[in-house]
Amino acid sequence: MKLGIVTGKVWATRKVKELEGCRLLIVQPVSSDRTPVDLPLVAADPGGLAGAGDVVVYVTSTDAAAAFPGGLAPVNASVVELVDRIA
Amino acid sequence: MIFARVTGTVVATQKDPNLNGKKLLLCKETDHAGNPLKTYHVAVDAVGAGEGALVLLSYGSAARMTDETRTAPIDAVVMAIVDDVQVEHDAAPAKGGR
Numbered sequence: 059m060k061l062g063i064v065t066g067k068v069w070a071t072r073k074v075k076e077l078e079g080c081r082l083l084i085v086q087p088v089s090s091d092r093t094p095v096d097l098p099l100v101a102a103d104p105g106g107l108a109g110a111g112d113v114v115v116y117v118t119s120t121d122a123a124a125a126f127p128g129g130l131a132p133v134n135a136s137v138v139e140l141v142d143r144i145a
Numbered sequence: 146m147i148f149a150r151v152t153g154t155v156v157a158t159q160k161d162p163n164l165n166g167k168k169l170l171l172c173k174e175t176d177h178a179g180n181p182l183k184t185y186h187v188a189v190d191a192v193g194a195g196e197g198a199l200v201l202l203s204y205g206s207a208a209r210m211t212d213e214t215r216t217a218p219i220d221a222v223v224m225a226i227v228d229d230v231q232v233e234h235d236a237a238p239a240k241g242g243r
Binding site: 063064065066067068069070071072073074075076077082084098099100101102110111119120122123130131132133134135 | 146147148177191192193201203204205206207208209210211212213214222224225226227228229230231232233234235
């Protein structure tokens with residue numbers, strides 16, 4: 059699981075049925091002090107948790123699908139937590 | 146997921162039986178603004194994307210996680226057609242990549 063800041067969203071009306079109703083966000087990976095690291099990525103937000111400017115925790119790889127009901131979705135990254143604060 | 150532009154189709158008559166009836170698209174990876182990057186992918190079309198469309202592509206084992214591709218030996222699938230990308234909060238200069 060990694061930290062990221064939501065920088066934007068992707069509008070896509072036509073998508074596979076596993077992703078219907080699911081928002082797609084652009085996430086900039088950041089370090090714990092919120093400095094950007096690495097390149098931005100597109101992550102699904104199955105819980106509808108985040109909007110632009112929010113700090114989130116996201117998962118990648120096979121685990122990204124586990125954030126969906128049934129555990130099956132063709133995604134490479136999913137937002138799983140909206141961060142309130144980092145202590 | 147990565148952004149890609151559909152640049153063509155791949156036609157193959159002899160293929161793995163699990164790929165029968167699946168449309169293969171030639172996709173050039175782009176950044177979120179649609180500017181082309183260097184990498185190409187051959188991806189199964191799960192949404193009916195046409196040539197020239199900006200799409201989202203999932204790669205690796207995630208590509209098999211649609212009803213259409215569950216049993217197919219593939220590692221890339223076009224899973225959404227992009228209508229618009231909105232960048233509202235600039236955390237960093239977004240340049241290319243996934």
